[in-house]
Amino acid sequence: MGRVLGGALLRHCWRPLRGGLVRQAAMKASSSSHTSTSCSVSLAQTPGFKALAENPEVDLLKTLFARHGFPLRLAGGAVRDLLSGDTPQDLDFATTATPHEMKTLFETESIRTINELGEKHGTVTCRINDSANFEVTTLRIDKVTHGRKADVEFTKDWVLDANRRDLTINSMFLDLEGNLYDYFNGAEDLQKRRVAFVGEPERRIQEDFLRILRYFRFFGRISASPDTFEEQTLDAIRLNAAGLAQISGERIWMEWKKIMMGRFSQEIMLQMLDVGLGTHIGLPENPDIDQFKTVVQRAPESHPITRIVALLKDDRDMMQLHVRLKLSAFERDLGLFLVEHRQEFPALETTALDAIRPYQYMIVDHKGKPNDVRTWAEELLKYQGQPDLAKQIKEWDPPRFPISGKILLDKGCPKGVILGAVLRELKEQWKHSGFEATEEDLLQGLDAAISKVDLVALQQKKEPSFSAKKRKREFISRTTD
Ligand SMILES: Nc1ccn([C@@H]2O[C@H](COP(=O)(O)OP(=O)(O)OP(=O)(O)O)[C@@H](O)[C@H]2O)c(=O)n1
Numbered sequence: 309m310g311r312v313l314g315g316a317l318l319r320h321c322w323r324p325l326r327g328g329l330v331r332q333a334a335m336k337a338s339s340s341s342h343t344s345t346s347c348s349v350s351l352a353q354t355p356g357f358k359a360l361a362e363n364p365e366v367d368l369l370k371t372l373f374a375r376h377g378f379p380l381r382l383a384g385g386a387v388r389d390l391l392s393g394d395t396p397q398d399l400d401f402a403t404t405a406t407p408h409e410m411k412t413l414f415e416t417e418s419i420r421t422i423n424e425l426g427e428k429h430g431t432v433t434c435r436i437n438d439s440a441n442f443e444v445t446t447l448r449i450d451k452v453t454h455g456r457k458a459d460v461e462f463t464k465d466w467v468l469d470a471n472r473r474d475l476t477i478n479s480m481f482l483d484l485e486g487n488l489y490d491y492f493n494g495a496e497d498l499q500k501r502r503v504a505f506v507g508e509p510e511r512r513i514q515e516d517f518l519r520i521l522r523y524f525r526f527f528g529r530i531s532a533s534p535d536t537f538e539e540q541t542l543d544a545i546r547l548n549a550a551g552l553a554q555i556s557g558e559r560i561w562m563e564w565k566k567i568m569m570g571r572f573s574q575e576i577m578l579q580m581l582d583v584g585l586g587t588h589i590g591l592p593e594n595p596d597i598d599q600f601k602t603v604v605q606r607a608p609e610s611h612p613i614t615r616i617v618a619l620l621k622d623d624r625d626m627m628q629l630h631v632r633l634k635l636s637a638f639e640r641d642l643g644l645f646l647v648e649h650r651q652e653f654p655a656l657e658t659t660a661l662d663a664i665r666p667y668q669y670m671i672v673d674h675k676g677k678p679n680d681v682r683t684w685a686e687e688l689l690k691y692q693g694q695p696d697l698a699k700q701i702k703e704w705d706p707p708r709f710p711i712s713g714k715i716l717l718d719k720g721c722p723k724g725v726i727l728g729a730v731l732r733e734l735k736e737q738w739k740h741s742g743f744e745a746t747e748e749d750l751l752q753g754l755d756a757a758i759s760k761v762d763l764v765a766l767q768q769k770k771e772p773s774f775s776a777k778k779r780k781r782e783f784i785s786r787t788t789d
């Protein structure tokens with residue numbers, strides 16, 4: 309990944325391709341052969357390119373490479389974004405200089421290089437003006453691919469480098485004068501909103517199986533409608549779905565999450581299931597598609613996990629998903645929370661004033677972090693088709709239960725199981741007061757709370773030790789004196 313420009317937020321939604329630029333590039337591309345050197349389209353006057361060219365670090369990088377006689381071009385995603393009128397998220401550069409030549413260049417110019425790990429694959433990362441890191445990668449051919457990592461051979465041929473890339477729209481270069489180099493009709497595809505692999509889909513996929521998910525991600529971002537999948541591409545994916553087994557859960561999840569946050573997520577998810585990705589990305593054999601459709605319709609704006617959970621039948625399915633994807637603790641617990649509670653309060657009347665109550669109780673009763681649990685409750689309400697209540701719960705500031713174990717101990721309450729039971733009883737009173745009861749109010753009811761503590765039930769739950777019984781007796785006798 310190159311440098312993030314302007315810290316722009318991840319775009320989840322497509323903005324219409326802007327104006328004539330893409331069209332102009334597309335027309336040039338379609339009238340030129342695949343191996344043309346450039347489609348003589350210039351982005352020099354576009355606001356996006358101007359902002360890039362005015363960036364002092366980019367300008368310095370350009371000057372350094374020119375001084376040492378090496379070409380430098382922007383590659384891949386950043387070109388796609390600039391051509392679409394979007395701000396690139398990160399800048400990746402390509403050059404004919406070998407990693408060794410680049411290292412010498414940077415050394416001569418007293419520019420620090422970092423992260424030596426990428427060099428084997430041609431990537432040198434330099435740090436300019438102590439403020440920007442740029443990755444510059446030597447043009448390369450992936451000689452032997454292993455479904456994710458490749459043995460590479462460096463080349464001076466831009467077409468060969470473009471030819472190893474995944475999608476036509478990701479295979480373009482742009483020099484720092486603003487000239488576009490488009491060898492595989494990327495601009496035309498961008499204009500047609502067509503997402504297609506460079507050359508043979510099957511070969512591209514087998515080079516790196518993650519590209520299956522990248523394909524679906526870019527389909528969501530670029531396509532004009534959700535029904536324009538190309539059969540040849542889907543067939544290649546179907547035949548190679550099992551290759552995803554080689555891809556780490558983290559990478560799969562990173563792509564899948566973006567798919568779920570993007571356009572056409574329902575249609576794309578169904579297509580992903582149809583081509584047989586399910587079990588390779590952590591889903592059960594027979595995901596609940598009807599439930600998924602219902603929840604997507606109810607909660608289009610929900611967390612990706614909320615909609616994915618609709619495909620699962622129980623907490624075992626959820627844990628299997630987690631094991632495959634290595635979710636964050638928050639995401640795992642959100643999933644488990646939804647599976648556990650989604651059937652609760654099914655007949656909720658939204659008009660009821662206190663419809664929100666059971667969810668508030670859930671939050672104050674849960675042992676997790678209150679803000680996390682509040683988000684889970686919000687997602688639960690979305691899942692259940694209660695967007696208004698979800699909004700209310702989002703804005704609700706969970707109050708703090710004013711009684712602590714320490715307060716009760718100070719009042720002489722015995723430690724252990726009794727203390728726990730008294731705390732629970734007082735908490736019930738606090739909840740039923742609408743969270744209004746103060747410490748003082750609750751302590752006034754302390755005796756009653758103690759006598760309500762059911763010793764027999766407690767014993768059944770956990771045999772209290774002799775000393776606990778004794779201490780309870782002592783406590784009762786002291787507080788009733
Ligand atoms: N599995 C992959 C990953 C990346 N690439 C190439 O490397 C470029 C940069 O990759 P990356 O930054 O990961 O993706 P982007 O296409 O730039 O997308 P994003 O906007 O999400 O960064 C891609 O455009 C594409 O040319 C590829 O061919 N195959």
Ligand SMILES: [Mg+2]
Pocket residue numbers: 309385386397398399400
């Ligand atoms: Mg990128």
